[in-house]
Amino acid sequence: MSTLTLSKAINSGLRRAMDDDPKVVLLGEDIGKLGGVFRVTDGLQKDFGAHRVIDTPLAEAGIIGTAVGLAYRGYRPVCEIQFDGFIYPGFDQIVSQVAKLHYRTRGAVKMPITIRVPFGGGIGAVEHHSESPEAYFAHTAGLRVISCSNPQDAHLMIRQAIACDDPVLFFEPKRRYWTKADVDESLALDSFPMGSARIAAAGTDATLVAYGPLVQTALDAATAAADEGISLEVIDLRSLSPIDFDTVEASVRRTGRLVVTHEAQQSFGIGAEIAASITERCFYHLEAAPERVTGFDVPYPPAKLEEHYLPDLDRILDAVDRVMGRPNSLSGQGL
Amino acid sequence: MSTLTLSKAINSGLRRAMDDDPKVVLLGEDIGKLGGVFRVTDGLQKDFGAHRVIDTPLAEAGIIGTAVGLAYRGYRPVCEIQFDGFIYPGFDQIVSQVAKLHYRTRGAVKMPITIRVPFGGGIGAVEHHSESPEAYFAHTAGLRVISCSNPQDAHLMIRQAIACDDPVLFFEPKRRYWTKADVDESLALDSFPMGSARIAAAGTDATLVAYGPLVQTALDAATAAADEGISLEVIDLRSLSPIDFDTVEASVRRTGRLVVTHEAQQSFGIGAEIAASITERCFYHLEAAPERVTGFDVPYPPAKLEEHYLPDLDRILDAVDRVMGRPNSLSGQGL
Amino acid sequence: MTAPGEKAHPEEAKLLQLLDADGRRVPDPELERWVEDVSTDQLGALYEDMAIARRIDVEATALQRQGELGLWPPLLGQEASQIGSARALREDDFVFSSYRENGVAYCRGVGFEDILRVWRGNSGSGWDPYSINMATPQIIIGAQTLHATGYALGCQQDGVDSAAIAYFGDGATSEGDVNEAMVFAASFQAPVIFFCQNNQWAISEPVGLQARRPIAGRAPGFGIPSLRVDGNDVLAVLAATRIALDRARSGGGPTFIEAVTYRVGPHTTSDDPTRYEDSNQREDWVRRDPLARVEAHLAAAGFFSDGFRDGVKAKADDAAARLRAGCHSLKDPEPMTVFEHVYSSPHPALERQRARYTQYLATIEGGNR
């Protein structure tokens, strides 16, 4: 057991995966000597060599497309996209190639590619450095999409992603990179199945679903709600494709109320699918319409406005009030 | 009034827009002499010249990025993406530039770019020629996303798109290109507001929401349902961003039941947002959970399997039975 | 703007050639040492390959016209580019092609029915890529050039001397991916060959719209040596590809080959070239036919006997017959395969859809609806 930041926990997961399998290679911009702009790959090039931790030319389609070729040859490439907003030049290779090659070849070719993406806001950055593009990928058949919220999960999940024979988008909550916690690096890889959600806090009055950076916010909200006598069950999804709906459904059947939160824009986001699927599964158990507490349908705003964009504890509690039928900001507003 | 195919109706809309405004220019692959692979731009280069109907080099980012520069200079570019599956190389320019420039510049720069995309399946094509990528764009703040279902709308809507100061993704239902109908080319541009849905068939028992190619399928389903004594209200959304939820809500408040259909994969698709939003708006009016009849969460399949992928009349009616509480394929299955 | 239909880059540096349009050997000391071992016999074999590739292509076009295939992209006119390059490859080299390289697939030993599977709409791929070391044809223009580069990087890391070859068209050179592939390949000195068949057209767009200068001139600026070869000269193409492979195998990094040829047929069976193509231009190119010149050469060498001609024809007809039979033997895929191979292990959302659709089909068949 060691105390690690989330970024170090990923670093140690990468190191372990590279130790275990010589076919694991890392590709990305500035991941070598610099160790990545967030230092997630710190020291790896030194220890594994420049042929396994590869600083690539500055081109995202190039990184992903090269990884496809390496996967064809039996490698397990791990690509780093420097920031969320820089994944789009690689979108075609991800959506038309990485996602579809297994299907296209009727199973003959595997694409065990992991694409690491530091994502989300809250770090006061300039444009393109705070986005949450996960829904694009969750809506793409053939990809798996996961996001960690704490160091222990981060360590195991990056290893699970690399071990998975399917392509995995691995979203790293960049504003939580510096969160520290105990990490047991000896835990078995299948301590929990990839794709399974986690009850981060048990509760009875309403179910609060979050993932990645907002899990901590959700837990804080649960603590605050408890002070008001409301018992929130917080679910850390961990996986967005697939979503562990069995766990969410079981919770909502008990609580009858659902609030989902994410940073990405609301419309057509992850929350919409959760609301729709849970309504379908729990129609007769729902006491109120599911609520979404999300970013607005605007481009990610400049740093001085991000507090108004990002879901926070108060906005979550306001939505909890709404599903609980308590007075809230919209009471009597018909909005 | 003339009888036009849907593709000719768009052609005449483009022609009209070019006549009305010299700043309208067309960009795309094979749109000149060839008139586009679907002949939507047939004859336009001959009549307006190669400087206004521009065959571009084969590069989608190039097409969109060049259009951005033209828009900066005051032009209103209309880009043709040859098939749905070829839009992804241009994704970055669409999502990071076209969508965000108005916001980025605090309103100083306008991006009146129309991106025409023949989309959807049902034509027996090879891979990448039958996709429905609309949700990616509807989930992107700053874009407007519309889709026509019939020649009259097609004619007006392409003109509305071009006249709009915001960027518009214009999804053309390629398997309906050959649908013929009367088109009144003299109708005022604001005969209906861009963004408004259309009640394609009035009904009382359940609301069936569709757009683009499936509107005709939905209407066929309504006819078939009528034979069984079920009255379906069919709504042609016409716009996916924004969605005219007022119209859908009003309908569902009357019918208490909602079925949404689209070709795109189900998870995180347009249907999820509609189900979530309508549940939020009509929670106490819903008699059953909204149903989605969509493509499956698989890459678009080969031609010989597409009938099993595409929503059809029978699958829609099965879902109608479900919301009506009538016997259906899942009766007693707990699936 | 370039006027469509104009002959692109005619004035530019001449092409590498070993057999001219009339079948005469053109001396080129640099090039010919790479094909010194090619006997008349072996030239005959290359001719046979080209004849079979053409015959298969014609048959497939006919199958499409007869409604047996949804679409077919003819290679007519490009036989020398495809056979000359493919025959230079070793079995352990790996091919990443576009949709038009059916002559290459033939050389790789593809099953006849497997050539047609995709075009009949039966599946997304015809063959298991590893069975013939050739990836599933790529439809997204240019995307495969990056895959080839990555694969080559893998070969390099594995310490083997296999190479990857990417086939793509003149139009593809405008896509970002192709340029990024050159950047990566140069940077890592990957053993990859960029084989561009400049067939003068990207559907209706003439090559002059994509490139103001000969395409082969682009690679050196990326640090990649290039060769501009007569793509209708099977010997020259063979030699050029061998040069490139030798460089790749010996650690010399990537090579770019522009094979200058012509798309004599339509872009695909859906295309109508009369809308954009100047028929004189096509006639010009037909006179430079890749088979005719070898025929003339072999005839002059006394090798093109009736027996040889008939033998080739018989083999080609046999191939065509097998292709046709293969086509008819293809069974429609089972409905539920629509759900297969999306993931390598179950994905709950998809499993739920599969279960529901199974139930739905059962209900339909049970006549409940």
Next chain:
Amino acid sequence: MTAPGEKAHPEEAKLLQLLDADGRRVPDPELERWVEDVSTDQLGALYEDMAIARRIDVEATALQRQGELGLWPPLLGQEASQIGSARALREDDFVFSSYRENGVAYCRGVGFEDILRVWRGNSGSGWDPYSINMATPQIIIGAQTLHATGYALGCQQDGVDSAAIAYFGDGATSEGDVNEAMVFAASFQAPVIFFCQNNQWAISEPVGLQARRPIAGRAPGFGIPSLRVDGNDVLAVLAATRIALDRARSGGGPTFIEAVTYRVGPHTTSDDPTRYEDSNQREDWVRRDPLARVEAHLAAAGFFSDGFRDGVKAKADDAAARLRAGCHSLKDPEPMTVFEHVYSSPHPALERQRARYTQYLATIEGGNR
């Protein structure tokens, strides 16, 4: 693989130069006729521009260190590239830059507080692009090269002789967009200038990783003439840019300029070059400082008097003071502006969110939560 830190392309074709590192005039008949009109006075003005650009840059870096800015991308070392090129432009030309061209923005006449707005996190853009004919700086590497090409196409269609200029880095040349921009620009002969500041680094990656051959060598293969110029020589940069502009204005199409320079500071204030940079390399480059050589030249010409020096210093200090004042004058944006300018006319989904959030803020302020 290229060893990071190595000097890229040292052996290659020499740079165009008019002032060497010691400030001596280097004869170059081709180049110098483009700057014949530049008197010592005017060279002094260019020096002043560079000094002010540097002073602004240093001040902004300080503001960042003091917590007034979230981030700052220094241009230290690149003053000659930016001033020399920007001063060649006409007002009606249009600039599409990356994040680092604050010296260019200064020449365009940007307001001081507008330089900082983005970096303070106040807004996505500092200025109205049309007010100084310079687009909002681009963060997506290379994307602006296509915008410049499209804009230039618009100029061409409008029949005016304005040009567009795209600024980008050495790293950017690896992105597909930049290569597509060259394809489009060449194909349409657009009046655009591709101005690449090769500052040897893309964050921690040395230029040798992006390009095995000098970057300027890439454009000719696309049919675009190119110039490789000493980017620390303000006169040579001015001359090269004038050549390119003249070509653009007279229908000669695009030009590519590689200005070879060095990023003396960190990539941004968040960067730590000690992890990857060889300090000897930096020292080498500091000796080729763009200001020092003009200073030496002016001194030799008897122009660099105390009065001149003090005058420049006063102006630079004044600029710095105004920058700092501008920074402090920036008001935090109003909360509800988060919803503004997403669309040019109302979008119902967003309006609903706006209405709800307005209500929410009112509730919060009303103390309901």
